[in-house]
Amino acid sequence: MKTSEQYRPLFKTFNLPNGTELDNRFVLSPMITNSSTMEGYVTREDLAYAERRAGSAPLQITGAAYIEEYGQLFEYGFSIDDDRNIEGLKQLAQAMKKDGAKAIVQLTHAGRFAKISLKDFGVVYGPSKMNLKSPVEHTVLPMTKRKIRHVITQYADATRRAIKAGFDGVEISSAQRLLIQTFFSTFSNKRDDEYGTQNLENRSRFGMEVMEAVQKVIDKEAPQDFILGFRGTPEETRGNEIGYSVEDFIDFMNRIMEVANIHYLATASWGKNIYKQTIRHGKYKGEFMNRVVYDHLAGQVPIMATGGINSPDKALEALEFADLVGMSTPLVTEPDFVTKLKDGQENQINLGFSPEELADLAIPERAFKDIVELMDFGGSLSEETRQELRKLYK
Numbered sequence: 001m002k003t004s005e006q007y008r009p010l011f012k013t014f015n016l017p018n019g020t021e022l023d024n025r026f027v028l029s030p031m032i033t034n035s036s037t038m039e040g041y042v043t044r045e046d047l048a049y050a051e052r053r054a055g056s057a058p059l060q061i062t063g064a065a066y067i068e069e070y071g072q073l074f075e076y077g078f079s080i081d082d083d084r085n086i087e088g089l090k091q092l093a094q095a096m097k098k099d100g101a102k103a104i105v106q107l108t109h110a111g112r113f114a115k116i117s118l119k120d121f122g123v124v125y126g127p128s129k130m131n132l133k134s135p136v137e138h139t140v141l142p143m144t145k146r147k148i149r150h151v152i153t154q155y156a157d158a159t160r161r162a163i164k165a166g167f168d169g170v171e172i173s174s175a176q177r178l179l180i181q182t183f184f185s186t187f188s189n190k191r192d193d194e195y196g197t198q199n200l201e202n203r204s205r206f207g208m209e210v211m212e213a214v215q216k217v218i219d220k221e222a223p224q225d226f227i228l229g230f231r232g233t234p235e236e237t238r239g240n241e242i243g244y245s246v247e248d249f250i251d252f253m254n255r256i257m258e259v260a261n262i263h264y265l266a267t268a269s270w271g272k273n274i275y276k277q278t279i280r281h282g283k284y285k286g287e288f289m290n291r292v293v294y295d296h297l298a299g300q301v302p303i304m305a306t307g308g309i310n311s312p313d314k315a316l317e318a319l320e321f322a323d324l325v326g327m328s329t330p331l332v333t334e335p336d337f338v339t340k341l342k343d344g345q346e347n348q349i350n351l352g353f354s355p356e357e358l359a360d361l362a363i364p365e366r367a368f369k370d371i372v373e374l375m376d377f378g379g380s381l382s383e384e385t386r387q388e389l390r391k392l393y394k
């Protein structure tokens with residue numbers, strides 16, 4: 001069967017700036033299934049899950065791999081903080097690449113949101129000291145320059161491990177309030193040194209230094225066509241206050257592109273229909289976030305829209321202001337979304353889920369333990385489906 005006429009733009013090939021040709025515009029977006037071991041090793045269930053989705057999209061990004069033990073957000077997430085992880089990561093890369101997709105591993109440090117690190121060590125790090133009450137009373141330790149250098153080295157080492165494991169690329173995430181974002185944000189960064197908020201250059205410095213270090217490893221050790229991606233949240237607001245504006249973000253991206261050769265920028269945030277979220281403050285107030293980002297950066301770096309894209313029509317709509325469209329939760333319950341659409345069987349796409357499908361969908365039995373509620377913020381899957389997924393680990 002043939003792709004329906006109106007969805008053909010989604011099946012136009014796309015070339016990343018490094019020459020990698022992608023068969024269509026879909027991306028399997030990063031999502032942790034929380035099914036690795038407590039020590040951060042990839043499990044057989046992780047592999048089966050990835051393999052079942054090997055044909056889901058031509059570009060695939062793993063869930064968050066933590067680059068050091070103080071950066072762990074998910075209890076059963078997986079680690080890339082030590083060479084001992086390489087063997088499992090190798091298998092994960094192979095599983096994802098089984099049908100020819102490009103496999104990217106997402107490198108993350110959750111900073112002050114590293115709740116597992118807080119549980120294990122009673123300590124989390126951020127740009128500046130903060131006293132917080134949730135989930136228990138604790139202090140966020142401000143990172144010393146030595147700690148900053150250490151974390152940057154960990155990013156570089158993680159990139160080296162990704163190359164050794166056979167991934168086709170790495171994605172550095174600064175989105176959704178991970179450590180890099182908190183340095184850029186005036187909400188969480190109160191420093192007065194060269195990493196502080198006196199000006200955009202200083203706020204950008206940590207992110208730039210991470211990217212510079214990662215790029216150096218790629219230049220030296222990776223194959224020519226190794227992919228470097230970046231994920232960011234284009235605006236940060238709290239009521240009427242601004243952590244950073246979209247103008248700041250675009251400036252940040254320009255600085256990042258001065259030190260690193262990025263092959264895509266994925267935009268991400270929280271909420272419903274993120275792909276058509278509008279700007280809350282400043283001169284672009286009310287405009288589509290992705291349109292503003294696309295207007296400024298298209299031609300310099302491919303843009304990937306994500307969040308809330310759970311139907312072919314929404315994918316098409318998202319493509320208006322993006323080159324690629326990423327889906328996370330929809331591919332949990334419908335790994336064949338893109339194949340069906342390609343074959344003109346869009347009527348067969350089914351985002352619902354019942355426990356009998358567990359084996360066919362290769363969803364780990366205890367998947368999403370404690371984190372199904374994250375799906376409530378995005379809401380790409382129906383309430384009913386989320387209820388079914390909640391039952392998995394009960």
Ligand SMILES: Cc1cc2nc3c(=O)[nH]c(=O)nc-3n(C[C@H](O)[C@H](O)[C@H](O)COP(=O)(O)O)c2cc1C
Pocket residue numbers: 029030031032033062063064106173175231268269306307308309326327328329330368371372374375378379380
């Ligand atoms: C259970 C769960 C785990 C997630 N894990 C990650 C992750 O590891 N890295 C990341 O960048 N985003 C993660 N996200 C956010 C998603 O990538 C995405 O932004 C969000 O689900 C909205 O997109 P969707 O509507 O396509 O699902 C996660 C979301 C959920 C629901």
